[in-house]
Amino acid sequence: MQQPHSSKTIDECREYYFKNVRSKDHLEELGKKLYIKITEVISSEVEEITEQDCINYMTQLVIDRTFDGYMTEIKTVYGQLEQEIGIKIEPAPDEWDRLYNVDFFIKIKEKHVGIQIKPINQGIQLSQIFKEKNLQLKTHENFEKEYWGKVFYIFSSKVGEKKEIRNKEVLDEIRKEIERLNK
Numbered sequence: 001m002q003q004p005h006s007s008k009t010i011d012e013c014r015e016y017y018f019k020n021v022r023s024k025d026h027l028e029e030l031g032k033k034l035y036i037k038i039t040e041v042i043s044s045e046v047e048e049i050t051e052q053d054c055i056n057y058m059t060q061l062v063i064d065r066t067f068d069g070y071m072t073e074i075k076t077v078y079g080q081l082e083q084e085i086g087i088k089i090e091p092a093p094d095e096w097d098r099l100y101n102v103d104f105f106i107k108i109k110e111k112h113v114g115i116q117i118k119p120i121n122q123g124i125q126l127s128q129i130f131k132e133k134n135l136q137l138k139t140h141e142n143f144e145k146e147y148w149g150k151v152f153y154i155f156s157s158k159v160g161e162k163k164e165i166r167n168k169e170v171l172d173e174i175r176k177e178i179e180r181l182n183k
Contacts, residue, residue, distance in 0.1 A: 008094060013067040027062060031055030076163040077117050077156040078104060084171050087178065089115065100143035101136040102151055108181040113174060114143050114151030120166065150177050
């Protein structure tokens, strides 16, 4: 499954999934198929299981586990970023995600540098990410007007068993921006 955009809650993840990945009907169909298999194979042991239980299970399995994986990735990349930059990085308020497309920020005196983390994998095409980036340009300009700092994209992907920052060159750009804002 593709990563759930920039979901901060399970409800946002669910809404994104149903809108952009698979329909709710698709998960209901999987739940119904599961129900048939369970009730035909071991019916006497599962008389209390309902079709709705199976639909709920499939929904939870797909969305909740994906969301948990996404949150783990954000925390992993966030930790790497904080370690590389050597300065505290804070989660952005929900309002900033909506207004500015910013996931995290670095506070420099009364100014802020914005960070947006984008997980990339084989299921997400880079062209899609760059299209999104162009659409978000205006919101990032608004962030810069309001908080003086630029917004930077961090791209991450799995390398072996670990999530890693893929565009390490952006770290120098972030350091330069911090230096500029400290003047």
